[in-house]
Amino acid sequence: MRFPDYRPRRLRRTEALRSMVREVQLHPSDFILPFFVRHGTGVKIPINSMPGNFQLSPDVLLRELEEPVARGIPAILLFGIPAKKDPVGSEGYAKDGIVQQAVAKVKKAYKDLVVITDVCLCEYTDHGHCGVIKAGDVDNDSTLELLAKMALSHARAGADIVAPSDMMDGRVAAIREALDEAGLDHIPIMSYAAKYASAFYGPFREAAESPPKFGDRRSYQMDPANSDEALREVGMDVDEGADFIMVKPALPYLDIIWRVRNTFDLPLAAYNVSGEFAMIKAAAQAGWIDGDRCMMEALTSIKRAGADLIISYHALEAVRILQGEQASPRKK
Numbered sequence: 001m002r003f004p005d006y007r008p009r010r011l012r013r014t015e016a017l018r019s020m021v022r023e024v025q026l027h028p029s030d031f032i033l034p035f036f037v038r039h040g041t042g043v044k045i046p047i048n049s050m051p052g053n054f055q056l057s058p059d060v061l062l063r064e065l066e067e068p069v070a071r072g073i074p075a076i077l078l079f080g081i082p083a084k085k086d087p088v089g090s091e092g093y094a095k096d097g098i099v100q101q102a103v104a105k106v107k108k109a110y111k112d113l114v115v116i117t118d119v120c121l122c123e124y125t126d127h128g129h130c131g132v133i134k135a136g137d138v139d140n141d142s143t144l145e146l147l148a149k150m151a152l153s154h155a156r157a158g159a160d161i162v163a164p165s166d167m168m169d170g171r172v173a174a175i176r177e178a179l180d181e182a183g184l185d186h187i188p189i190m191s192y193a194a195k196y197a198s199a200f201y202g203p204f205r206e207a208a209e210s211p212p213k214f215g216d217r218r219s220y221q222m223d224p225a226n227s228d229e230a231l232r233e234v235g236m237d238v239d240e241g242a243d244f245i246m247v248k249p250a251l252p253y254l255d256i257i258w259r260v261r262n263t264f265d266l267p268l269a270a271y272n273v274s275g276e277f278a279m280i281k282a283a284a285q286a287g288w289i290d291g292d293r294c295m296m297e298a299l300t301s302i303k304r305a306g307a308d309l310i311i312s313y314h315a316l317e318a319v320r321i322l323q324g325e326q327a328s329p330r331k332k
Ligand code: PBG
Pocket: 118, 120, 122, 130, 165, 166, 200, 201, 202, 203, 204, 205, 217, 272, 273, 274, 275
């Protein structure tokens, strides 16, 4: 097709025409909205580096869920801030842990909402690493047992999906086995299959109070320079029984989303992480970009790259815009 026979601008002339030939459209059901829960009642503590996000006690969480549920967001992802941290992250798999309590309350109030729980020890360990420390590094195989216990306790509390984000080798198989043995073979696993050692998690670590006290996560999370390895990582999790696969972060890794999409046919989630969110918010606050338009463009790019589901702190604001309203009702 060559100019002047083909004139691409013919189909861009009006919004109606553009909408007829639009290849990718965001929908409320594409989104998963993350929340941070902590003990107490009436607690709503703002997270500095993530404007509009809070640490919430379960009762406040129930209130905050009204709007996203009413607007058709199908799922939430829960992270917990425990009362006490220790070397083995005991509250992570305690029956009365904060996530276990919150899940039970949420499922009671909103039985159709899909509640996904993050399975990882870093929020619960006093050293802030995602597993048990032996000889100065995270020990893979002894961590698997704890992750399996944690996933099991989330599922028993009522979680609909468990999402391991620790990046230990073999954790999907270990969790699948534990769930199946306990008669929970109907609970799906959404694995953070290709998760990179990313500086874009910075604001999250403030939100979840989970920065590592020494070293970093490079001995278990992936090297940002690798993409063949991402396919091997995802392939392993698929073989081990993952029901959903995930790429994380999203925006600096759109090529990985694209490669994974073209290699595997499982439902694919992408995590638009805290630092990606914070960059847009900060630049918008400074008046340097149009935050709402940049947000919608970024989210569209994640879907265009091949993600079926987008985990995003922008989810509620984006859905408001999709439904013809202002992103933030508090803003004049
Ligand atoms: C826990 C976990 C992290 C994120 C999700 N689960 C932090 C990390 O790996 O350090 C990051 C999410 C975000 O930045 O929004 N392991």
